[in-house]
Structure formats: C-alpha cells, structure tokens
Amino acid sequence: MDKKAMVYIQSGGPTSVINSSLYGAIREGQRHPDKISHIYGSLHGIEGLLHDDLIDLGKEDDETIELLKQTPGSILGTSRHKLPKDHHDAEYMAILETLKKHNIGYVFVNGGNDSMDTCLKLSKICNELGLDIKVMGVPKTVDNDLAETDHSNGFGSAAKYVINTVKEICIDASVYKRGKVFIIEIMGRNAGWLTAAVDLLPEGIRPDFIYLPENKFDLDKFLKDSKAKFEEKGYCIAAISEGIKFERDISNARVDSFGHIQLGGAAADLAHIVEDKLDLPTRAIELSLPQRAYCFLTSKVDLEETIKCGELAVKYALEGMSGHMIAIKRVSSKPYQVKFEAVDINKIANVERVVPQSMMKDDTHMAPSFKEYCLPLIQGEIDVKFEDGIIKSAVLKKVRA
Amino acid sequence: MDKKAMVYIQSGGPTSVINSSLYGAIREGQRHPDKISHIYGSLHGIEGLLHDDLIDLGKEDDETIELLKQTPGSILGTSRHKLPKDHHDAEYMAILETLKKHNIGYVFVNGGNDSMDTCLKLSKICNELGLDIKVMGVPKTVDNDLAETDHSNGFGSAAKYVINTVKEICIDASVYKRGKVFIIEIMGRNAGWLTAAVDLLPEGIRPDFIYLPENKFDLDKFLKDSKAKFEEKGYCIAAISEGIKFERDISNARVDSFGHIQLGGAAADLAHIVEDKLDLPTRAIELSLPQRAYCFLTSKVDLEETIKCGELAVKYALEGMSGHMIAIKRVSSKPYQVKFEAVDINKIANVERVVPQSMMKDDTHMAPSFKEYCLPLIQGEIDVKFEDGIIKSAVLKKVRA
Numbered sequence: 001m002d003k004k005a006m007v008y009i010q011s012g013g014p015t016s017v018i019n020s021s022l023y024g025a026i027r028e029g030q031r032h033p034d035k036i037s038h039i040y041g042s043l044h045g046i047e048g049l050l051h052d053d054l055i056d057l058g059k060e061d062d063e064t065i066e067l068l069k070q071t072p073g074s075i076l077g078t079s080r081h082k083l084p085k086d087h088h089d090a091e092y093m094a095i096l097e098t099l100k101k102h103n104i105g106y107v108f109v110n111g112g113n114d115s116m117d118t119c120l121k122l123s124k125i126c127n128e129l130g131l132d133i134k135v136m137g138v139p140k141t142v143d144n145d146l147a148e149t150d151h152s153n154g155f156g157s158a159a160k161y162v163i164n165t166v167k168e169i170c171i172d173a174s175v176y177k178r179g180k181v182f183i184i185e186i187m188g189r190n191a192g193w194l195t196a197a198v199d200l201l202p203e204g205i206r207p208d209f210i211y212l213p214e215n216k217f218d219l220d221k222f223l224k225d226s227k228a229k230f231e232e233k234g235y236c237i238a239a240i241s242e243g244i245k246f247e248r249d250i251s252n253a254r255v256d257s258f259g260h261i262q263l264g265g266a267a268a269d270l271a272h273i274v275e276d277k278l279d280l281p282t283r284a285i286e287l288s289l290p291q292r293a294y295c296f297l298t299s300k301v302d303l304e305e306t307i308k309c310g311e312l313a314v315k316y317a318l319e320g321m322s323g324h325m326i327a328i329k330r331v332s333s334k335p336y337q338v339k340f341e342a343v344d345i346n347k348i349a350n351v352e353r354v355v356p357q358s359m360m361k362d363d364t365h366m367a368p369s370f371k372e373y374c375l376p377l378i379q380g381e382i383d384v385k386f387e388d389g390i391i392k393s394a395v396l397k398k399v400r401a
Numbered sequence: 402m403d404k405k406a407m408v409y410i411q412s413g414g415p416t417s418v419i420n421s422s423l424y425g426a427i428r429e430g431q432r433h434p435d436k437i438s439h440i441y442g443s444l445h446g447i448e449g450l451l452h453d454d455l456i457d458l459g460k461e462d463d464e465t466i467e468l469l470k471q472t473p474g475s476i477l478g479t480s481r482h483k484l485p486k487d488h489h490d491a492e493y494m495a496i497l498e499t500l501k502k503h504n505i506g507y508v509f510v511n512g513g514n515d516s517m518d519t520c521l522k523l524s525k526i527c528n529e530l531g532l533d534i535k536v537m538g539v540p541k542t543v544d545n546d547l548a549e550t551d552h553s554n555g556f557g558s559a560a561k562y563v564i565n566t567v568k569e570i571c572i573d574a575s576v577y578k579r580g581k582v583f584i585i586e587i588m589g590r591n592a593g594w595l596t597a598a599v600d601l602l603p604e605g606i607r608p609d610f611i612y613l614p615e616n617k618f619d620l621d622k623f624l625k626d627s628k629a630k631f632e633e634k635g636y637c638i639a640a641i642s643e644g645i646k647f648e649r650d651i652s653n654a655r656v657d658s659f660g661h662i663q664l665g666g667a668a669a670d671l672a673h674i675v676e677d678k679l680d681l682p683t684r685a686i687e688l689s690l691p692q693r694a695y696c697f698l699t700s701k702v703d704l705e706e707t708i709k710c711g712e713l714a715v716k717y718a719l720e721g722m723s724g725h726m727i728a729i730k731r732v733s734s735k736p737y738q739v740k741f742e743a744v745d746i747n748k749i750a751n752v753e754r755v756v757p758q759s760m761m762k763d764d765t766h767m768a769p770s771f772k773e774y775c776l777p778l779i780q781g782e783i784d785v786k787f788e789d790g791i792i793k794s795a796v797l798k799k800v801r802a
Contacts, residue, residue: 014573044578073572164792165691171474172415172694177445288686290566293573378790389779391565
C-alpha cells in the first residue's frame with residue numbers, strides 16, 4: 001500500500017476542545033507511519049485546500065501538540081465558505097489539484113452541520129471521480145445540534161462553562177436586598193441545549209426561568225413571571241437562548257448612518273422592555289465568546305470523547321471508509337457508557353437537532369430526563385497548565401507544506 | 402478581660418475572594434475563645450446592624466467555613482447604604498443599640514473606599530462616646546483603587562480572570578481570515594487597573610490597544626488606529642475600561658417610556674460608532690459580573706493575602722486597635738515580598754487611587770514597571786472542589802443571633 005498524506009480541516013465556530021479532535025487525529029496518524037506520509041493542516045478551513053495553503057503538522061514539536069488539549073479557538077483558522085452545488089465548479093478543480101499535488105489520500109473535516117455539508121460534497125466528488133481519497137467527518141459544535149449523535153464534541157465543556165458561570169452570576173445577583181431583573185443570554189440560535197443546561201443547577205443558585213428557542217416566547221407571561229418573582233424575592237434571573245423570538249420595538253431602535261435598523265442582543269433588548277413595562281432595574285449579561293473558548297472548565301468526559309472521535313476518524317479512513325462522521329451513541333446514563341459509530345454523512349449534513357419536548361417539564365423548566373441526559377457530559381476536571389499565572393496555549397510554527 | 406462578641410460586615414460589590422477575608426476573620430476569632438464570645442455576621446452590610454439582623458457564624462459547620470474560600474458573592478449580603486454625617490442621627494442610635502444588645506466589642510467592615518467611610522464613622526462615634534468597641538477595616542475591591550495599600554484584596558484574582566478570559570477571546574477572535582473589530586469592556590469607572598492588566602499578555606494573544614479612564618479618550622485616534630490594525634491583520638482588538646469618556650451620539654439613542662435617554666454600555670456604544678464611521682463588522686463583549694465572581698481563576702497570592710488581612714484585622718482589634726484598615730506594603734517585586742500594616746482609616750475613606758502615569762508606556766500600552774507591579778499578584782492556582790461537575794459553594798444556615 002502506498003503511503004499517502006492526510007489533511008485536517010477545522011470549520012465553523014470554535015469550541016473549547018476543537019483542537020483536541022485535531023490532537024486525536026494527529027496522534028492516530030502518527031501511529032501509522034506505514035500508511036501516513038505527512039500530516040497536514042489546511043489553513044482557514046476549506047480555503048486552505050482552495051488556495052493550496054497547508055502547513056506540515058509534523059514539523060511541530062511534541063509540547064505544542066500536547067498543549068492543543070488546552071488551547072481554544074481553531075488553531076488552523078476557520079472559514080464559513082460554502083462549497084458550490086455544481087460539481088463542475090472551478091473550486092472543486094482547485095481543491096483536487098491541491099490534494100493531488102500533496103498526494104493526499106485522507107481528508108478530515110471537523111465541524112457542525114454546515115461543515116458536514118463540505119464533508120459530504122468532497123466525499124461525493126472524490127467518489128464520483130473514482131479518486132482514492134477518503135473523506136471523514138469529525139463532529140464539533142457547542143450548540144449540540146448535530147443529528148445522529150447523542151451529543152456533539154464541545155457541548156459538554158460549553159455546558160460546564162455555562163452552568164458554572166451562571167451559578168456564580170446567580171450568587172452575585174442575590175447579595176442586595178433589592179436587586180435587579182437579570183437576563184442572561186446564552187448561545188443557541190435554533191437549539192436551546194446550552195440554555196437548558198443551566199437548569200441542572202440546584203435550586204437557589206439557578207435562574208428562575210429558562211427560555212429556549214424551541215418554545216414560543218410569550219412576552220406577556222415573561223413580564224408577569226418576572227414581576228412576580230422580583231416581588232417575591234427582591235430579584236429575578238432569566239436565562240434565554242440568543243435565538244428566542246419576540247417582537248422588538250423598533251420605534252426607538254438605533255439607526256446607523258446607512259439607514260439600517262440596529263437591534264441589540266436579545267438580552268439587552270429584553271432588558272429594555274422590562275425597564276419600560278415594569279419599571280424595574282435590569283442587567284443584561286451576554287455570556288458571549290467565552291462559552292466556546294474556555295479551556296479551564298473543560299469537561300473531562302468531553303475532552304476524552306473528543307480525542308477519541310479524532311482518532312477514530314483517522315482509523316476508519318485508513319480502513320477504507322469515506323463519507324461518514326464519527327458519532328457517539330449512548331449505551332446507558334447510569335452508569336454513563338457510550339460507544340462510537342460511523343454514520344453516513346447524508347443523514348447529518350444540514351440537519352439540525354433541537355431539544356425534544358419530552359425533555360422539558362414546561363415552557364421554562366427542564367424535565368428530569370434532560371438532567372439524566374446532560375449531567376454525565378459535564379463530569380470530570382482537567383489539569384490545566386499555567387505559566388506565570390497565564391494559561392499556556394499552543395502556538396504553531398506553521399511551516400508551509 | 403471580659404469576653405465580647407465580634408461582628409463582621411461585608412459592604413459594596415463582591416470580589417471572588419470576598420468570603421476569604423471573612424474566613425480569615427472567623428478562624429482568627431476562633432483562636433481566641435478567651436476573648437471572643439460570639440462571631441456574628443451582619444446581614445446586608447450595615448443594614449444588619451441598623452435593623453438588628455445578625456447571624457451566629459458559630460452555628461455553621463466546619464465544611465461550610467472551609468468552602469468560603471471558593472464561594473463568590475458576599476455571603477452575608479451587602480448594601481450600599483451610606484451612614485449620615487450627623488453623629489446624632491437616629492441611625493447611629495439604632496446601630497449602637499444592636500451592638501450593646503449583643504455585647505459586641507469588635508466590628509469589622511470589609512469593603513472599598515466607600516465602605517471605609519462607614520468604618521471611619523463607626524470608629525469615630527464609638528471613640529467619641531467612650532465605648533469600648535474596636536472598629537477595623539478589611540480591604541476589598543476588584544478595582545484596586547484603595548489608597549495606602551500596594552493593592553487591594555480581590556484585585557489579583559479579578560486581574561487573573563480578566564487576563565485569561567481576554568487571552569481566550571483574543572485567540573477566538575483570530576480564527577477568521579476577515580474578522581471584526583472586537584471591543585472588550587472591563588470593570589473600572591475611574592481606575593483602569595483591571596484593563597491595564599491585560600497588557601501583561603504576550604504579543605499575538607493580547608488586545609492591540611487598551612484604554613484607561615485615567616487618559617483622555619481620543620475617539621478620532623481610536624478610529625484611525627482600529628482601522629489601520631484591521632487592515633493590517635484582518636481584525637482588531639481593543640480593551641476599554643467601562644469608565645472611558647467619549648461623546649455618545651444620543652440622536653439615535655433609545656428613549657424609554659419615561660422619556661429618559663438610555664445609553665448602552667461603553668463597548669456597545671463604541672462598536673456602533675465603529676460600524677457607523679468605519680463600516681467594519683464589530684463585536685462588543687462586556688466581561689460583566691464574572692470579573693468579580695469567578696472562583697476558579699483565583700490567584701493563590703491574592704487568596705492567601707486576603708485571608709491574612711481578615712486574620713490581622715481581628716488580631717489587631719484584640720490588641721486594642723481601632724479606626725485602622727489592614728494594608729499591604731510591598732517590600733520587593735523580585736522576589737515578591739510584602740508586609741502587612743494597619744493604616745489610619747482617615748487616609749483611606751473616600752480616596753481613590755488611580756493608575757499612575759509612570760506605569761504607562763503611552764496612551765494605549767503599559768510600561769514595564771506595571772508588569773513588574775502586576776505580575777506577582779496573579780500567581781498561583783487554587784484547587785477548586787467540584788461536585789458532579791459543578792463548583793461547590795458554601796451555603797449558610799443563617800441562624801439569627
């Protein structure tokens with residue numbers, strides 16, 4: 001068997017463990033020097049293949065590779081470029097040229113449902129042209145909305161971050177006799193998994209209400225509930241998904257110099273409504289980028305599964321598989337057990353998995369089944385390496401291939 | 402010598418180690434059963450003394466007391482109530498009555514410069530009335546703006562949180578070929594210590610520019626620099642203190658139903674200006690409450706000094722001292738050595754200490770002397786206790802005195 005190179009692509013938004021999948025893939029690649037000639041990274045997602053901008057990860061030293069496990073942000077850079085539908089488009093020719101030039105036989109695409117579209121298109125064209133190039137997907141998204149997998153790599157760590165951060169905010173929010181209406185905005189445009197996670201907190205240090213995009217947002221009920229809770233305990237805490245829909249009063253919205261109406265974040269806009277309608281003090285808190293970029297609240301379960309997914313993608317590709325993504329299937333929750341399977345990308349690309357109604361107790365609280373589902377995913381802490389009080393991160397030399 | 406009770410007051414905004422000063426005070430109090438009859442906590446700051454709402458901390462179990470070291474938020478509750486100037490005001494009579502009723506001989510006020518005003522007024526009135534009640538101050542503020550102390554308890558941990566969080570954001574911000582103008586808002590109305598701290602990060606993973614309230618904010622220069630940096634590297638990161646002053650265009654500001662103009666946060670408003678004037682994509686990130694409420698990036702140096710300050714306040718009060726605050730004096734930076742002193746509260750109450758010009762290199766970067774000052778304060782990590790993936794926090798029984 002001829003030796004061939006492998007190339008790894010990071011796509012879409014980062015997670016705190018995104019570079020741990022890469023770590024797993026690199027380590028598995030290194031275990032097969034008889035089959036893998038080079039381990040390349042594609043810079044800025046698919047754009048690296050489009051413009052022949054690859055780096056040789058074999059030139060990085062071992063300490064850097066180990067540090068990938070505590071380095072947030074897509075270390076290879078990322079992209080939201082969507083490949084064209086037409087298989088005859090020049091973009092595919094450019095990509096295939098890069099693959100040929102570097103004798104690449106294995107392509108790994110790490111991403112969410114959009115990125116799996118890239119993975120699907122690449123695997124199809126290689127298949128149609130009869131090229132001996134295996135294309136495999138490695139799951140990743142803090143949103144947890146990938147189909148066909150029990151959960152997505154990165155979700156457990158993001159959930160652990162969100163849960164613990166919201167807990168600290170809940171404690172902080174409770175210290176004054178007369179507090180505020182706190183509105184905490186959490187990532188999730190269409191799927192409310194991360195917002196749901198905060199309902200795992202014990203009573204007294206969790207939000208009073210959570211609002212997922214899966215449910216219709218009832219503004220009047222929200223205002224009524226907030227007011228009642230504020231009157232009862234002197235403050236109120238709501239956690240909302242960024243994607244909840246409500247009618248925003250644009251009569252006093254900002255208009256930029258191009259005449260475009262500028263909406264604020266959901267929490268900020270909702271806070272304005274509370275001030276207007278209830279005349280109560282508010283504080284909007286957007287958890288923002290740290291949700292997907294914190295390495296010091298990484299879930300050990302998530303980290304280990306993520307490394308495993310990277311390893312298995314390489315292992316299966318070397319065994320001849322293509323057009324599949326590594327998925328996690330839950331065997332049991334108590335004790336927590338999973339198995340890993342390769343799933344046909346056709347079932348995953350562009351599909352969104354939202355929180356099922358069966359996991360909700362009512363519009364603003366989760367059912368015990370959600371707790372059973374989510375709690376195992378945030379278990380275990382990792383030993384983060386610091387230098388002079390600052391968390392160490394991998395910095396690549398980026399030697400071009 | 403008669404045994405007397407001690408009472409502990411938390412005042413103003415929390416820090417991540419605020420309950421560690423309390424821990425130190427409790428432990429020191431327990432070491433003197435011959436002098437201290439009871440250890441009380443005043444609920445909601447000075448209001449507990451005003452309304453005779455005290456709890457008996459002696460009724461809490463040992464595990465709870467230990468957990469204080471990793472519990473954010475003022476566990477006794479807090480208040481921003483300012484005592485009246487007139488010493489004959491009924492409020493003082495109410496407070497003295499509570500002190501007398503519980504046979505309190507030692508009062509500890511934990512807070513920033515406003516809270517030291519409370520401490521000063523209480524110690525003065527006790528002194529004037531010839532009461533044998535010692536009143537001592539315990540420093541605390543993430544803002545680091547207390548006078549007469551090298552740094553304030555809580556600042557080191559907040560700085561460590563801000564530095565590491567901004568680092569992760571900087572890494573996340575760099576992953577796209579064409580990114581955004583990121584504006585990160587950090588606590589500090591008049592003193593920019595926390596914002597200055599992020600300049601400790603290594604080049605490449607730190608903001609391009611920092612803006613402190615100590616300097617005049619030049620909007621035109623900010624826009625010019627941001628544009629140039631964006632063109633150079635595809636994105637730009639600015640860290641600003643919440644207190645920087647710039648002319649906000651209120652012509653398109655929100656107006657609430659009471660006719661009040663609603664300004665956004667400084668970062669959000671500045672982002673709008675960048676969008677309007679430069680037509681570049683932006684992202685405003687307010688670090689918000691977690692800056693003062695995170696226990697898992699606590700600096701060990703800060704934690705240990707904070708406990709020590711709590712202990713020393715009790716020790717000195719038992720030795721007969723009153724009207725003083727425990728201050729930290731730096732002996733040397735390399736190696737880092739400090740000593741603790743009691744300083745007359747008159748020199749501290751209502752005084753604000755801002756970042757000196759000598760620590761700045763220019764308007765948007767810090768000088769090496771600041772690094773030498775700040776770096777020792779973020780050193781050392783603590784071993785945080787988790788339970789099922791969630792950080793454990795102390796919950797008080799709050800048995801009323």
